[in-house]
Amino acid sequence: MISMRSPLRIALVCLHTSPGTDPGSGDAGGMNVVVRHQAERLAALGHRVTILTRRSAADQPESQQLAEGLTLRFLAAGPARALSKGTHENYIDEFSDRLNALEPVDIIHSHHWFSGMAALPVARNWGVPHVQSFHSIAADDASPLSAGERAESPGRMRGEARLARESDALVAISAAEAATISGRLGGSASRTNIVLPGVDSNLFSPKRQPAGSAVDRGYAVVAARLQPLKGLDLAIQAIAALPAGLRPDLVVAGDASVDYSGYVEELHQLAERAGLSGIRFVGPQSHAHLAELFRGARLVLVPSHSETYGLVALEAAASGVPVVASAAGGLREAVVDGITGLVLESREPRVWADAMAQILSDPTLARELSLAARKHALGLDWNRSAASLVRVYRGLLDEATEARQHHRAVA
Known part of the structure; x- marks a missing residue:
C-alpha cells in the first residue's frame, strides 16, 4: 500500500510530441506546456516523474534530466525523425512494447489518444491505474465541428471511445472538454476530473505601463x-x-x-x-x-x-x-x-x-x-494544478488498495 506521505512514481506518456520542445514547433502546442509544467510541479512536490515520448531525431539521448526528480525518456518506435501527426498510429504497438519493457511505476497518465492506446495495455499488465487526458477529441464527419476537427487517423474515434470507457480516470482541462468527453465519447462523468491549467505569473507579467495608446498602433x-x-x-x-x-x-x-x-x-x-x-x-x-x-x-x-x-x-x-x-x-x-x-x-x-x-x-x-x-x-497556477492531479492519482490508488483488501476478505 502507498501511504499518503509516500512519493509516487508517475509516468506521463506523450507519444507523438515531446514536452521538451518549445510550443509552436511542429506539433508542440498547449499539451506540451501543460505536461511540462505539471511534471515540474509534481517533481517539486517530491514525486518521481518520467515523461516518455517517441525518439524523433537520431541525436536525441536515451534520457534527459529536466529537473530534480523529473526525467524525459525517448523510446525508439518508428524512424528517428519527425513524422506527420497521423502517421504515429502506425507505431503505437512498437511504442507500447518499449514502454512495457521499462520498470513499472505506480500510475500511468497518458496524454492524447496515441499515448493512451500504447499505455493502457501496459498499465493493465503492470496492475496499475491508467489516467487519460485527450487534449483534443475527434469529430465525426456529421458533426458541425468537423471543419475544424477532422479525425486525424483511421482508428482515432474508436480509440478515444475505448479509452473513455476503459481508463480508470479521465482528466479534462476544462468544463467544455469534460462535456465533450461525455457527449461525444460516452465517458463517465463520475470518472472525469476537471484539472484546470496554470500559468507562470512571474514570467508572464505586465509591463509597468499599459502597452500602447490610442496614437501608438503597436x-x-x-x-x-x-x-x-x-x-x-x-x-x-x-x-x-x-x-x-x-x-x-x-x-x-x-x-x-x-x-x-x-x-x-x-x-x-x-x-x-x-x-x-x-x-x-x-x-x-x-x-x-x-x-x-x-x-x-x-x-x-x-x-x-x-x-x-x-x-x-x-x-x-x-x-x-x-x-x-x-x-x-x-x-x-x-x-x-x-x-x-x-x-x-x-x-x-x-x-x-x-x-x-x-x-x-x-x-x-x-x-x-x-x-x-x-x-x-x-487565481490559476501550476502548483494548484499539480496538487489536483495528485488527488486524482491518490484516489485511484486508494480505490485499488480497498479493492484488493475486499478481495482478500471474501476469498
Missing part, C-alpha cells in the same frame, strides 16, 4: 501551431479590415508541422492579397521570448476553430494583455467575455475588426481589460 500577436485549425487566416483578414490609422502590426509566433508544410506560404499569400504589409512571422518562441512578446502587445488574438482550453489566452491574461478569442470550447472559460477580453461567436473578419477597434481606440477600456485579465490569471 502590434497584436497570434501564437499557435500554423495549421488551419488555429484560424490564422481569420487573424490576417481581421487585422487587414481595420482602418489603416488604427491597424497594429500582426506578429505570428509558431511554425507548421510536417502535415502543413505549405501552409506558411498560403498565409503569406493571403496577407499579400489582403494588402497587409505589417505582418511578421517570427517562428516558434521559447516561453521567455513569448512572455516578452506578449508583454509589449496591445492585443492577443486566439481565432481557433477548436480549443480544449486555450492556454495562450491565459498566458496573455497574466501578461495583462486583452484577448480577442473565438467562442470555441474552453476559450469561453479562459477568457471572461467583456471582463478580461472579448469572446466572439462570429468568424466574420469585419466583426473581429470591430471588436479589436473597440479596444484599440479606447485606452480606458484597454486598461480595464488588462487589469481584470491579470487578476483572473493570478
Whole structure:
C-alpha cells in the first residue's frame, strides 16, 4: 500500500510530441506546456516523474534530466525523425512494447489518444491505474465541428471511445472538454476530473505601463501551431479590415508541422492579397521570448476553430494583455467575455475588426481589460494544478488498495 506521505512514481506518456520542445514547433502546442509544467510541479512536490515520448531525431539521448526528480525518456518506435501527426498510429504497438519493457511505476497518465492506446495495455499488465487526458477529441464527419476537427487517423474515434470507457480516470482541462468527453465519447462523468491549467505569473507579467495608446498602433500577436485549425487566416483578414490609422502590426509566433508544410506560404499569400504589409512571422518562441512578446502587445488574438482550453489566452491574461478569442470550447472559460477580453461567436473578419477597434481606440477600456485579465490569471497556477492531479492519482490508488483488501476478505 502507498501511504499518503509516500512519493509516487508517475509516468506521463506523450507519444507523438515531446514536452521538451518549445510550443509552436511542429506539433508542440498547449499539451506540451501543460505536461511540462505539471511534471515540474509534481517533481517539486517530491514525486518521481518520467515523461516518455517517441525518439524523433537520431541525436536525441536515451534520457534527459529536466529537473530534480523529473526525467524525459525517448523510446525508439518508428524512424528517428519527425513524422506527420497521423502517421504515429502506425507505431503505437512498437511504442507500447518499449514502454512495457521499462520498470513499472505506480500510475500511468497518458496524454492524447496515441499515448493512451500504447499505455493502457501496459498499465493493465503492470496492475496499475491508467489516467487519460485527450487534449483534443475527434469529430465525426456529421458533426458541425468537423471543419475544424477532422479525425486525424483511421482508428482515432474508436480509440478515444475505448479509452473513455476503459481508463480508470479521465482528466479534462476544462468544463467544455469534460462535456465533450461525455457527449461525444460516452465517458463517465463520475470518472472525469476537471484539472484546470496554470500559468507562470512571474514570467508572464505586465509591463509597468499599459502597452500602447490610442496614437501608438503597436502590434497584436497570434501564437499557435500554423495549421488551419488555429484560424490564422481569420487573424490576417481581421487585422487587414481595420482602418489603416488604427491597424497594429500582426506578429505570428509558431511554425507548421510536417502535415502543413505549405501552409506558411498560403498565409503569406493571403496577407499579400489582403494588402497587409505589417505582418511578421517570427517562428516558434521559447516561453521567455513569448512572455516578452506578449508583454509589449496591445492585443492577443486566439481565432481557433477548436480549443480544449486555450492556454495562450491565459498566458496573455497574466501578461495583462486583452484577448480577442473565438467562442470555441474552453476559450469561453479562459477568457471572461467583456471582463478580461472579448469572446466572439462570429468568424466574420469585419466583426473581429470591430471588436479589436473597440479596444484599440479606447485606452480606458484597454486598461480595464488588462487589469481584470491579470487578476483572473493570478487565481490559476501550476502548483494548484499539480496538487489536483495528485488527488486524482491518490484516489485511484486508494480505490485499488480497498479493492484488493475486499478481495482478500471474501476469498
